[in-house]
Amino acid sequence: MDDSSSHDGSDSIDWNTEDELEITNILSPSSASMSTTTNAAVTTELRESSSSSGYPSKIVNDFIKMGFPEVMVTKVISELGENNADAILDTLLTYSVSFSYAFSLCLFDYIHDYKALQIVDEIPQQENRPSQENRPNDQNINPQSNFENEFSDFDSDFSDEDTDESSEKDDPEVSLIDMGYSPEEASAALKRCGKDAPLSELVDFISAAHVSKAADAEMDKLYFTSHIPKKDKKSKLQKGKNCSKIENTGIKINRKRSYDDVDDALHLPNPMIGFGVPRFSCQVVNRDLPKEAIGPPYFFYENVALTPKGVWATIQSHLYEIKPEFVDSNFFCAAARKRGYIHNLPLENRFPIQPLPPRTIFEALPETQKWWPSWDERVQLNCVLTCIGSAQLTDRIRIALDKCDGEPNLHVKKYVIGQCKKWNLVWTGKNRAAPLEPNELELIMGYPINHTRGVSRSERYKGLGNAFQVDTVAYQLSVLKDLYPEGINVLSLFSGIGGAEVALHRLGIPMKNVISVEKSEVCRGIIQGWWEQTNQKGNLIHISDVQEVTDRKLEGWIRSFGGFDLVIGGSPCNNLAGGNRRTRDGLEGEHSSLFYDYVRILNTVKCIMGSN
DNA sequence: GAAACCATGATAACTCGT
DNA sequence: ACGAGTTATCATGGTTTC
Incomplete structure (x- = not known):
């Protein structure tokens, strides 16, 4: 087309x-x-345009044309001046996450007076902000190394202002109440964040609580409310297909819906930040998991967010009705990767792998x-x-x-x-x-450079295209570090090029025993090579076919290891992915139906460990 | 209407053992 | 030189959401 x-x-x-x-x-x-247009980069162009006089300046318009809200552009430029387009772009890029999140909150009618927006609006009005001359760190942002400071720069801006306000410094609770929050909210925020926490952090916490509450209500409303599809054209996926495979396996399924009643649209969050991402501490820290879903063992399931209709509802129905956490990896790296994750991991005290990876094209490349x-x-x-x-x-x-x-x-x-x-x-x-070259993809996807080296170029692209974005997954897995200081036993299904293993390693979580199930010999070789190169102390066992993971073998491993601490995997997306022109057959497709093996194995592991 | 999307399959080109 | 196996290259829509 x-x-x-x-x-x-x-x-x-x-x-x-x-x-x-x-x-x-x-x-x-x-x-x-001889090129006369070598100053082609966006920021270079903007830098040149910024020298022109007039208001609103060209640079403001240019950033607005790029899609940034005018109020944000003028605010950031008033902060950083017009001469550092790189810094402006970096700041806008990061700040837009916060802004769009705040904007999306307007959708929740009962937080129409959301305070964060007030904060945003107030910023340009404040006259006692540090001048650019006084902020040398902002003047010379190094795109290679300073990315992790972007959002903290903003936080520190708030903090600096806060410290200028002696009354706020003396009694942040009063300040919060003055800002319109309830005494209960202010008290809870202080209890949670500490009395010395900057005002911005307290505001963030209260906002997060609002979001949590609103999101829960909204998600309940949005996820499975039925409506009559407007389109006449029927999806070839949604009707008449049942989970016969599962039914044949005899596995107990917590199935509450058929395809007929889940063909409504899935409303993906916008921005797609799940329960929170780094640089934006808007986390839902509590959620009510069904009793049978509570770990250990912890489990972590991943697949593409943009599936045919009804797929995530089905996936969810087989995984204890836990709502997916939809996250776009563009909050972690320089490329988008919209994925849904269903897991029973704690949400509190997540942390990202440091240093944070480059998040723009120019920083990455x-x-x-x-x-x-x-x-x-x-x-x-x-x-x-x-x-x-x-x-x-x-x-x-x-x-x-x-x-x-x-x-x-x-x-x-x-x-x-x-x-x-x-x-x-x-x-x-x-x-x-x-x-992009394969090694550039390795960088963006969070793998060591040359992680996939040694196999054909096509296989490298295929492996990386099918892989976890390591930083994204690691952020969600990071809570395991404190839980298992001695290391964990991992059942890694559909391992691919070893995204789960790399993420755990980069988090500093020792792997005692890893059962890695991966069909591709090429990928198994990549994992094995990485395992040896990184001098892993634990045991790595390769399984080539998920069908080989029988109840008996699981029982043997569990008896041998004392149980699995983490069952992790993203089942094949071939029949779900939007790029598939020919066999986008949904969850019952040839490859994607292996999801049911993930369910089978997870249920068996839980059953064996529970009986033990 | 625009934009995005862990892809598939046919065929050509290449590699390697005999 | 031959042939089998592997790898590279290319063209190929449709679903879904906003």
Whole structure:
């Protein structure tokens, strides 16, 4: 469909026309060095535009055009000045998370007077903020190393102001009440955060409590309320398919719904931050898990968020009705990755792997900045997939751009940007948009560089495209560190390239025994290589087929190890993923139905451990 | 209507053992 | 040189949500 637009013939541009002369010219080093538009990076463009006078300045408009709210742009620019576009962009990117979250809260009608928005609005009015000259750290933000400080910069801004207010410093409870919070809320926040906590943290806590309460109510309302679908066209997935496989297995299923009553739309959270992400301490710290779901063993299940209708409802129904935690990894790294996680892990005191990974394209891939066109406004990548754009596509893009004298027209821009987003291309030369290299994907996905080295290029892309984003998963698993200081026994299903193992290792959680179930020999080799290279002390046992994980074997392992502390895995998404044109058959598809083996194994483990 | 999406399969090109 | 197996390359929509 996307490509058809390039053949419509309605435009003067013929995307498929080969022009060898132009290609030759562009490929020559001299022509590349002659580029007059080398200051193509967004921030460079903005930096140049910022020198112009007038209000609102071009830089303000440019950031607004990038999608940032005007109030936020003007606030940040008033903070940082117009001369440091990098810092402005970084701050906006991070702050937008907070802002959009706050904005989304407006959806909950009973917190219409949400205080965080008041805080946001108040910021530009405050005159006693530290000047840019007094904040050298903000002036020279190093995109390579300072990312982790972004949000704390904002927090510290609040804190600085707080300390200027002696009354607040003396009695934060009074300050909170003055801000409109109830005495109960203020008291609870102080009890939870401590009396010395900065005001911003206290506000955050109260906001989080609001969110928790609102989200619970809203989620209950949204998840499974039935409505009549408006579309006439029936999904090929939603009707007439039952979980015959499960029923045949005889496994006890906590099934409350059929497909017929779960075909309503799943409302994914926006922003997709689950129970909270780093830099935004808006966490739901308590949730009521069903008794039978409470660990140990802890379990952690993952799959794509954007499934055909009804899939997550079915998954949830087989996993103790625990609501999925939907998180987009773009809050952790430079690429989007919208995933749902169902787990019974505690939510309190999560922490991310340090240092926090780069979260923008320029920070992750600084060499691309040199070639980045000003009109490509992407600051993060789309989801890492299992295959990459073709070399011919890169050629088509280059030819199209070469034909333009100076900045391309809107039609060309639209085509190029569309393809860049679709295929996650980055700028690696003049008019050259190319796919990411495997080692770049390893960086973005949180794996050691060369983690997948030694296998074919296709296998590397496939493995990484199917993998956990390590930082995202690690954040959720981090609570295990205090629970199991001596290490854990892990049953890792559908291990892939070992995302769970890498996450635990990077968290500093020792693995005593790992049963790793993975069909692909290539992936098993990658895990084994990593296991040896990182000098793991524990035992790693490979199982090639999930069907080999029988009750008897589970019983043997449990008797031998004393039980599994964590059952973790993301079952195949092949038949769920939006990229699948041919066999997106839903949870009953050839590959994705292996989810039921996850359920089977988890139930067996719990049963054996419970009886012990 | 725009945007996004842990993909699949056909075929060409390549590798390697005989 | 041959052939089997492996790897690289490319084109291919549709569902879902906002």
